[in-house]
Amino acid sequence: MQRGATEVLIGDNNGKYPHGNSVAVRGVETTVLIDPSLSLWGRELPTVDQVLLTHVHEDHVAGLSLYPTTPVMAHEADAPYLHSLDALLELYGMDPSGADEFKQSLVDDFHFAPRPDVQTFGDNHVFDLGGGTTVTAIPTPGHTAGHTAFLIEPDSVLVIGDIDLTGFGPYYADAVSSLAQFEASMARIRGIEADWYVTFHHKGVIEGHAAFVEALEVYAGAIQRRDDAMVEYLAQPHTLADMVQHRFLYRPHVELPWADSAEERTSRQHLDRLLGQGRIVATEQGGFVAV
Numbered sequence: 001m002q003r004g005a006t007e008v009l010i011g012d013n014n015g016k017y018p019h020g021n022s023v024a025v026r027g028v029e030t031t032v033l034i035d036p037s038l039s040l041w042g043r044e045l046p047t048v049d050q051v052l053l054t055h056v057h058e059d060h061v062a063g064l065s066l067y068p069t070t071p072v073m074a075h076e077a078d079a080p081y082l083h084s085l086d087a088l089l090e091l092y093g094m095d096p097s098g099a100d101e102f103k104q105s106l107v108d109d110f111h112f113a114p115r116p117d118v119q120t121f122g123d124n125h126v127f128d129l130g131g132g133t134t135v136t137a138i139p140t141p142g143h144t145a146g147h148t149a150f151l152i153e154p155d156s157v158l159v160i161g162d163i164d165l166t167g168f169g170p171y172y173a174d175a176v177s178s179l180a181q182f183e184a185s186m187a188r189i190r191g192i193e194a195d196w197y198v199t200f201h202h203k204g205v206i207e208g209h210a211a212f213v214e215a216l217e218v219y220a221g222a223i224q225r226r227d228d229a230m231v232e233y234l235a236q237p238h239t240l241a242d243m244v245q246h247r248f249l250y251r252p253h254v255e256l257p258w259a260d261s262a263e264e265r266t267s268r269q270h271l272d273r274l275l276g277q278g279r280i281v282a283t284e285q286g287g288f289v290a291v
């Protein structure tokens with residue numbers, strides 16, 4: 001899909017994980033590729049001068065090893081996790097000594113190759129591609145600490161990475177994630193009136209601000225639904241360990257190496273909010289109960 005200097009390279013399976021949608025922006029002087037996905041393997045590769053990353057999760061760098069000598073840039077808060085496989089595991093909050101299977105998958109399935117040469121950009125950095133085409137780095141932390149949206153002008157395209165508007169809802173379960181920051185980031189991009197919004201997964205391209213806001217509200221609603229599901233569950237006292245077993249993020253049958261730690265970090269952040277709101281209280285037995 002093409003709009004001005006911007007081309008969206010829709011991923012296999014419509015960009016469903018582990019695939020995703022990459023974006024090429026061709027300025028007069030410089031061409032950048034945003035988030036090289038797994039789907040680039042086996043395709044004719046776009047020729048690019050620079051790779052930009054919304055963040056450094058495995059699926060967003062799965063095509064990066066196809067560009068081993070092309071400069072790559074990530075937000076300064078995310079870039080260090082691209083330096084090595086063990087560094088990347090720290091981003092997820094996984095213990096490198098106990099994650100052999102996941103490490104193997106990062107290499108075998110996601111073609112992970114360390115990029116200690118990754119360069120960094122800060123909040124609101126403007127990349128000038130020449131001929132009037134610019135890409136502005138809009139800070140959108142929460143999914144990861146350095147998660148960044150890219151506003152492409154004058155094409156009026158906002159690339160929103162893993163604020164992905166899927167039915168799953170926002171994901172803020174890594175060691176570097178923050179539910180509060182995720183909410184603030186959604187509020188920030190809600191105010192940006194672009195012609196196209198591009199998610200990395202599934203939705204792909206959304207046309208117009210009204211449709212975007214509608215999709216964003218449904219997506220953000222998952223946070224409220226998780227709050228409510230937890231309060232309902234805590235009609236009886238339960239511990240955090242019980243909540244990890246019960247699952248509020250993934251469905252019970254889903255087997256993922258990080259599922260338990262993701263459930264724990266998600267529940268912990270919701271518990272903090274619910275305690276602050278007075279919707280639950282801590283019990284003397286170390287659990288929580290709704291009031």
Ligand SMILES: [Zn+2]
Nearest residue numbers: 055057143162
């Ligand atoms: Zn991600």
